[in-house]
Amino acid sequence: MSPEVVSPGRSVSRWSALAILCAGQLMVILDGTIVNVALPSIQGDLGFSQSSLAWVVNAYLIPFGGLLLLSGRFGDLVGRKRVFVAGLSVFTVASLLCGLAQSPGMLLVSRFVQGVGGAVTSSVTLAVIVTMFTEPGERAKAIGVYSFVQSAGGTIGLLAGGVLTQSIGWHWIFFVNVPIGVVAVLTAVRKLGAERGTGLGRGTDVVGAVLITSALMGAVYTIVGTADHGWGSGHTLGFGLGSLALIVAFVVRQLKAEAPLLPPRMFRLRNVSGALGTHTLLISGMFSFQFLAVLYMQNVLGFDQVRTGFGVVPVSVLIGLMSLFLSPRLIARFGAKPVLLVALVLMAIGLGALGQVSADGAYVTDVFPATLLLGIGFGMAMPALAGLAMSGATPQDSGLASGVFNTVQQVGAALGLAILSTLAASRAGNLIADGTAPGTAYTSGYQLAFRVAACFVLGALVVAVTVLRTPAKPQAAPVAATRGVRDGASA
Incomplete structure (x- = not known):
């Protein structure tokens, strides 16, 4: 039996539902970065050792990356609304427990549970969006909003984490999720359209x-x-x-x-396989930009935390403008693949430019021009790539495709960050051991990492050119697929 979705005729209800989905996704994305600036305060308050402090981040990332695929498939079987609401509820409760933590052990366990809730919430979000928005123009706009939330959340997390930690304490980086989560859960129950999964009777x-x-x-x-x-x-x-x-x-x-769980037919779909390969390489190169740029601005240019946060804001602003306004129009006019190819070229040039930063450089000349290219490129790429990835999936498999798409994003981000940060640290460490000044050594490490990141993006460009195909325009959804929820209300 096909899943039921919100009636396409009720655009207001669908855009309200999109706002709920993106609010939940923003909370999940924020918690991947918001703790970074609060780590010193958490360490001093709870008594973490230096070696164990990283697990405040890792305890969230491991279940998040591991459970996306399973959660996405579960959404196809039992209904994506149910899975989304359950995941967001778990995430909200775990956030409260994180804020109440009085020991390292309690915080790490709560962070693990928070990662579980985040995975369950994220795994079905994109699938719900593509089943709600069937008209190509509206779907491009909706995916643009989703992509903006995905990409801008990290920067918002850095800024919000610093403000909350310095003003009222690190506990509030978690407490702030609680009222937002409660409102989002209650609103989701009322506003998200009723949906029946294909049923556990098909076998798990x-x-x-x-x-x-x-x-x-x-x-x-x-x-x-x-x-x-x-x-x-x-x-x-x-x-x-x-x-x-x-x-x-x-x-x-x-x-x-x-x-x-993962039918082999999924990978016989050319656009699904091509989009996943492109996405993995793109995220491996692009995700580490913010991490490396922050280190360069602080360790070489001498920026404080506030100036550093504002230094990466232009990227988020441009991603937002492109994702929300220009990218959907470009995709509707030229197609997703041409837009993606141009975006990948812009990002490769931007990362290559960062590979030329100097030890006596300046933000305006060394960093800012590259942020313009990266913001424009990423804002164009993600809506196009998400649309291509979901274009080949059937309604019955859209939750799985969404889970796979988000899974490769997490694994690609972790892989890219580990490779590039290790390369940067190793190059800098070797140069310092040979007597090179720290500023020059750090810069050389960042140059190497940015150049390798550019190579990752060029690899994504090769995959996109050779594998991806612009999908045909979808026909109107069958009446049977949209029956039962004419008012866009809850089940």
Whole structure:
């Protein structure tokens, strides 16, 4: 049975529903970065050791990256509204527990649960959007809003984290989620359209779910652990090979299972496979821009936290303007693939320009021009890429496609950050050991990392050119697929 969606005739209800979905997604994205500027305060208050402090971040990332795929498939089976509301509820309760934490152990457990709620919430958000908005122009606008929230949330998190921590304490970076989450849950129950999943009666691949969830959690754990153990350590190799073995076992299982968790047909869809490959490489290169640029501005240019935060604001502003206003029009006129290709070229040039920063440089000449290219490029790329990724998925598989899309984003971000930060640190450390001045050594490390990031984006460009195809315009949704919820209200 096809899932029921909000009636396309009720545009106001659909845009209200989009606001709810994006509010939940913004909370989830914020919590990936908002804790970064609060870490010193958390360490001093709760007594974290220097080595264990990173787990305040990692305890969130590991379940988040590991559960997206399973949660997305579960949304297809039992209904995406139910999954979204359940995930947002778990996230809100966990945020309250994080704010109340009085010990390292309580905070880490609460952060893990928060990551679970974040994964469940995020896994179905894009799927709900593409099933609500079937007309190409409106879908492009809706995905533009979603992409803006996805990309701008990190910068907002940096600014909000600093303000809240300095003004009223680190606990409030978590407490602020509680009233927003309560309102979002209650509103979602009322406003999101009723939806029936395909049903658990079709069968659930429990073995496959255990294999892929363990593999993804293991992979993210391996990647985030390279900062402490190094890429060639027994710890990294052991967990990496273990995760790879679980992935191979999962693939074998999917080929043989009667009701596979990830049907092989998904990867026979050209645009789905091409978009996932492009997305992985793009995020691996682009996600680390903010991290590396922040370090360059602080360690080389001497910026404080406030100036650093405002230094990356132009990227978010441009992403917002492009995602919300210009990108949907460009996609509607020229198609998603041409827009994506131009965007990838702009980002590769921007990252290449950052690869030329100097130790005695200035923000206006070394950083700002690149932020313009990166903001415009990323604001164009994400709506186009998300639309291409979802264009090949059937309504029954859209939750799964959404989960896969978000999964590769998390894994690609973790992988890119681990590789590029390690390269930058290693180059700087070697130069300092040879007697190079710290500012010059740091700059050389950042130059190398930015150049490798540009290569990742160029790799994404190659995949996009050779694999992706501009999809045909979708026809109007069948009446049967939109029956039952004429008023756009809750189930």
